[in-house]
Amino acid sequence: MAILKVAVLGNPVLRVLAEPVRNIQAPEVQRLIDDMIETMREYRGVGLAAPQVHRSLQIAVIEEEKNPDAPKEASRPLTVVINPRIVPLTDQMEEDWEGCLSIPELRGKVHRFKEIEVEAQDRRGKPLHLKASEFFARVIQHEHDHLIGTLFLDRMKNFETLTFPAEFTRFWARHEEEG
Numbered sequence: 175m176a177i178l179k180v181a182v183l184g185n186p187v188l189r190v191l192a193e194p195v196r197n198i199q200a201p202e203v204q205r206l207i208d209d210m211i212e213t214m215r216e217y218r219g220v221g222l223a224a225p226q227v228h229r230s231l232q233i234a235v236i237e238e239e240k241n242p243d244a245p246k247e248a249s250r251p252l253t254v255v256i257n258p259r260i261v262p263l264t265d266q267m268e269e270d271w272e273g274c275l276s277i278p279e280l281r282g283k284v285h286r287f288k289e290i291e292v293e294a295q296d297r298r299g300k301p302l303h304l305k306a307s308e309f310f311a312r313v314i315q316h317e318h319d320h321l322i323g324t325l326f327l328d329r330m331k332n333f334e335t336l337t338f339p340a341e342f343t344r345f346w347a348r349h350e351e352e353g
């Protein structure tokens with residue numbers, strides 16, 4: 175296992191459509207998945223997509239254990255999503271905060287579908303069908319975007335909420351708590 179270098183904003187690998195994975199069982203693919211999991215944990219991400227570690231492949235890993243951004247949510251065990259397709263189950267969208275390991279030091283509010291269905295393959299190549307809502311649905315949509323060359327900045331309606339961490343704590347987190 176190895177911690178991989180994360181590609182950041184401006185790197186063209188973040189802006190192209192990732193290739194589908196055909197031979198999921200291949201040792202190099204399995205090694206990449208293990209390394210992505212280790213990298214996500216090292217940098218305390220709740221998700222990581224292969225283009226973020228310079229590999230243009232349709233693989234994302236998600237794990238929301240002890241997520242400080244959603245303390246009320248149950249933790250979600252490690253999920254590996256390969257070649258995913260997403261179908262919204264509702265027109266309803268919700269705006270909430272997002273950050274990204276590839277866009278360090280910035281957060282912003284993004285609209286996402288509240289409930290989605292995912293059709294994908296797991297790391298053994300078996301079909302994976304799951305329904306997701308709320309924060310888990312948001313993370314999957316964020317990671318899926320990475321696989322189509324899209325970043326959360328592209329999904330913001332405008333940049334009024336784009337915020338550095340210190341200002342987030344100072345101006346935004348407090349507002350949220352005060353409602």
Ligand SMILES: [Zn+2]
Pocket residue numbers: 273274275276316320
């Ligand atoms: Zn991201």
